[in-house]
Amino acid sequence: MCSASRRNILELDGVDYAYGKRDRFIRGLSFSVGEGDFVGLLGANGSGKSTIMKLASGLLRPSAGSVRLWGRDLAAVGHRDRAKLISYLPQTLDINVPFTVGELVGMGLYPYDIPPAMTVAEALEMTGLTDKADARLTDLSGGERRRTFIAMTLLQGAGLLMLDEPLANLDIKYQIELVRLLRKLRLERNISVVMALHDINMALQFEKVMLVKEGNLIGEGSPENVLSRSMLKQAFDVDVEVRRSGNEGVYISLQDHF
Amino acid sequence: MSRAKIAALILIPLLIVLASLFLGPRSINPLALDGVEREILLNIRLPRVLVAFLMGAALGASGAVLQGVLRNPLADPYILGISSGASLTAALGIIGGLTFLGAFTVPVLAFIGALATGSIVGVMGWKRGGLWPERLLLAGVGLSFLFSALLMLMMSISTDEGLRRAMLWIFGDLSLSEWKRVPYGLGFVLAGIVLSATRAKALNALILGDEFAYSLGFAPHRERFILFVSVGLMTAASVSLGGMIGFIGLLMPHIMRFFIGSDSRMLIPASALGGGALLCIADLISRSLLPPMELPAGVITAIIGAPYFLYLLRRKDVLSI
Numbered sequence: 327m328c329s330a331s332r333r334n335i336l337e338l339d340g341v342d343y344a345y346g347k348r349d350r351f352i353r354g355l356s357f358s359v360g361e362g363d364f365v366g367l368l369g370a371n372g373s374g375k376s377t378i379m380k381l382a383s384g385l386l387r388p389s390a391g392s393v394r395l396w397g398r399d400l401a402a403v404g405h406r407d408r409a410k411l412i413s414y415l416p417q418t419l420d421i422n423v424p425f426t427v428g429e430l431v432g433m434g435l436y437p438y439d440i441p442p443a444m445t446v447a448e449a450l451e452m453t454g455l456t457d458k459a460d461a462r463l464t465d466l467s468g469g470e471r472r473r474t475f476i477a478m479t480l481l482q483g484a485g486l487l488m489l490d491e492p493l494a495n496l497d498i499k500y501q502i503e504l505v506r507l508l509r510k511l512r513l514e515r516n517i518s519v520v521m522a523l524h525d526i527n528m529a530l531q532f533e534k535v536m537l538v539k540e541g542n543l544i545g546e547g548s549p550e551n552v553l554s555r556s557m558l559k560q561a562f563d564v565d566v567e568v569r570r571s572g573n574e575g576v577y578i579s580l581q582d583h584f
Numbered sequence: 585m586s587r588a589k590i591a592a593l594i595l596i597p598l599l600i601v602l603a604s605l606f607l608g609p610r611s612i613n614p615l616a617l618d619g620v621e622r623e624i625l626l627n628i629r630l631p632r633v634l635v636a637f638l639m640g641a642a643l644g645a646s647g648a649v650l651q652g653v654l655r656n657p658l659a660d661p662y663i664l665g666i667s668s669g670a671s672l673t674a675a676l677g678i679i680g681g682l683t684f685l686g687a688f689t690v691p692v693l694a695f696i697g698a699l700a701t702g703s704i705v706g707v708m709g710w711k712r713g714g715l716w717p718e719r720l721l722l723a724g725v726g727l728s729f730l731f732s733a734l735l736m737l738m739m740s741i742s743t744d745e746g747l748r749r750a751m752l753w754i755f756g757d758l759s760l761s762e763w764k765r766v767p768y769g770l771g772f773v774l775a776g777i778v779l780s781a782t783r784a785k786a787l788n789a790l791i792l793g794d795e796f797a798y799s800l801g802f803a804p805h806r807e808r809f810i811l812f813v814s815v816g817l818m819t820a821a822s823v824s825l826g827g828m829i830g831f832i833g834l835l836m837p838h839i840m841r842f843f844i845g846s847d848s849r850m851l852i853p854a855s856a857l858g859g860g861a862l863l864c865i866a867d868l869i870s871r872s873l874l875p876p877m878e879l880p881a882g883v884i885t886a887i888i889g890a891p892y893f894l895y896l897l898r899r900k901d902v903l904s905i
Binding site (some may be wrong): 383384385405406407408409410413414415416420423424425426429430433434436437479482 | 785788789791792793795796798799800801802803841845846847
């Protein structure tokens with residue numbers, strides 16, 4: 327496999343995590359993300375996708391185990407240096423913020439004293455927001471709002487993007503646009519993307535899928551291998567038929583459930 | 585932001601400061617000063633205008649910082665209870681007739697009360713390794729009620745003269761401004777403004793939420809702590825310089841947002857300049873309207889500021905925070 331030869335940029339090894347005084351939610355989690363990987367983190371609501379993303383980006387501290395970023399211990403990397411390596415886009419976007427699109431996107435440059443190659447104008451152009459620079463977030467459509475924050479994340483210039491359910495509440499048109507944009511950027515700029523999602527059909531568009539249940543990885547690999555009927559039943563507690571139809575690839579049929 | 589706006593932000597406050605120096609119950613022509621006028625200008629007006637400007641600047645800047653830190657457009661520097669604590673210790677000094685530090689007794693007591701209250705609020709707002717906006721807000725409101733009740737209790741059992749003087753102080757009294765107060769006021773207010781202005785990017789990020797702030801390379805709890813300390817210093821200095829002045833801390837940041845937007849890097853200095861200028865005008869009016877009587881400057885700031893604010897609210901689109 328070509329991904330095996332890629333250098334690992336994120337490595338979680340034996341990570342434990344518990345919320346408050348409750349039992350450990352995550353136990354001995356280990357996985358890695360290679361340079362240029364395009365990974366879908368798939369699981370049901372409450373399966374632990376967000377917790378895993380937050381552990382990987384340092385927002386949550388593991389109670390045991392290690393998180394390494396480009397071979398360095400994440401906890402030992404300074405905040406600004408870390409922001410140049412990895413950026414985390416939260417699931418909930420508070421749209422009630424007072425900034426314009428241009429101001430928001432520009433915040434992507436905050437970790438830098440000397441700005442990197444990309445400019446605010448380029449980030450806006452890449453996400454199709456050039457004519458919205460002076461608009462306020464509240465005046466935008468759901469898709470434009472998401473793209474605003476994506477543009478900020480792109481401008482931040484990190485090599486690894488952790489996007490927590492960026493497709494949630496988006497029309498199918500915007501979902502497709504966003505995934506296309508990220509795939510393009512990944513090829514152009516060699517960035518790695520880990521995206522949490524819970525739409526199985528969308529997960530089929532990723533080259534690598536990690537299936538999460540109750541804080542543990544129950545499957546990892548190409549969508550064809552991971553998204554089998556038995557694995558999906560385990561992860562989502564629903565028996566769905568996985569159909570493979572020639573050139574159209576793989577899709578999930580829900581027909582028998584209605 | 586355009587150069588014209590930046591020029592206006594600097595020139596208008598400057599003109600207002602000059603006007604408050606030379607106008608008043610007795611107008612002074614700077615080109616033809618006699619001995620008495622020079623005395624009035626240098627030893628009465630200049631320290632008073634400087635103190636007024638510093639107080640207003642501290643309130644404007646700390647309002648802008650606090651509304652962002654607490655993510656609440658209704659936050660003002662007094663909401664943290666800092667002013668109630670300062671008023672309580674100042675009233676204790678005034679009503680109790682304490683003079684152990686001469687003319688500095690009451691300001692020093694107020695400063696101690698303000699810092700002590702700020703620290704208590706900080707301790708109450710601290711949980712799981714950081715300051716939490718909601719906890720800070722609720723701790724401040726709780727302490728405010730307690731200290732206001734104690735203050736009223738003290739006033740209700742004090743003599744008429746002590747009561748009158750304490751009331752005057754609490755409503756904001758600039759007539760006691762003198763050169764001695766300028767250096768420490770300048771020190772703390774400048775320190776607070778510089779400290780918060782250097783953290784302005786972090787403040788912008790915190791307005792988006794802690795997760796964004798973290799992702800953009802900031803340590804949210806540390807940044808919030810630094811900003812909280814800067815607000816504490818500015819508010820304590822302002823209250824101890826001349827009591828409580830309403831309106832500026834709450835609404836000057838909103839007035840400035842109408843003109844220059846919400847980027848804290850501009851908003852903090854702009855709110856400081858606007859706050860300073862507004863208190864200078866208010867003080868000019870308060871001493872010129874019915875001389876020799878002086879009206880409380882805090883009342884004038886609200887009487888001229890509030891209608892203007894409401895006019896802007898009608899005319900312009902409102903932004904949050």
